[in-house]
Amino acid sequence: MWCSHLTFFGLTMTALILLLNSYSFAGYLTDKLFVIFFFATGILLFGLYRHKRKIVRAYFACFFLSPILLLLGLIIPPFHFITVVAGLGLLMDGEHERYAIDKTYSIQTSRVGFLSSGPTFSLVENKYLLFEKTTSDIIFGAGTPKSFKIEKVGPDSVRLDILSSELVDERLDTIILLKR
Numbered sequence: 001m002w003c004s005h006l007t008f009f010g011l012t013m014t015a016l017i018l019l020l021n022s023y024s025f026a027g028y029l030t031d032k033l034f035v036i037f038f039f040a041t042g043i044l045l046f047g048l049y050r051h052k053r054k055i056v057r058a059y060f061a062c063f064f065l066s067p068i069l070l071l072l073g074l075i076i077p078p079f080h081f082i083t084v085v086a087g088l089g090l091l092m093d094g095e096h097e098r099y100a101i102d103k104t105y106s107i108q109t110s111r112v113g114f115l116s117s118g119p120t121f122s123l124v125e126n127k128y129l130l131f132e133k134t135t136s137d138i139i140f141g142a143g144t145p146k147s148f149k150i151e152k153v154g155p156d157s158v159r160l161d162i163l164s165s166e167l168v169d170e171r172l173d174t175i176i177l178l179k180r
Helices: 003-019 030-048 054-075 077-091
Strands: 023-025 095-100 105-111 120-127 131-139 149-156 159-165 170-178
Touching: 003 023, 003 030, 023 030, 030 054, 054 077, 095 149, 131 170
Parallel strands: none
Antiparallel strands: 023 131, 095 105, 105 120, 120 131, 149 159, 159 170
16 A cells, blocks of 8 residues: 555655646546545555654644535635635636647647636647646637637648637637647
């Protein structure tokens, strides 16, 4: 059990370092799953084993007490709003849609929350089979795509035709570079 906790700790720290450099593990929820498993193994280790050293006991007590602190935040009136907003902010993942260009590149539209004006268009590049590099905000001013056509113009450029509203025929026709 200790080995799994240390493994998920290492994967969580790796995901954090990758995130700071605009990389992530391949997949939508892979990074979040590593963090969830890291906390879950910490809670299980606190509940299953009696530790003799106080520093180890305090370390695992932090994992075990985190759900209790969240419940206290929901019970105490001044902290209720902060706890709800923070909890929803952490849980809200938004809508993600990927449009494949080829085996290496894809366009991802992300819309987080109901207050967002429109989706964020990102270029996702698969690297080394396990990682993805995300370049955010490659297209500005486009609404939620109803129709999305991708045509490869050259080895490093793509023509996008985005229909964002069927009522007013709002189209965006642009060419983006895959490598910068």
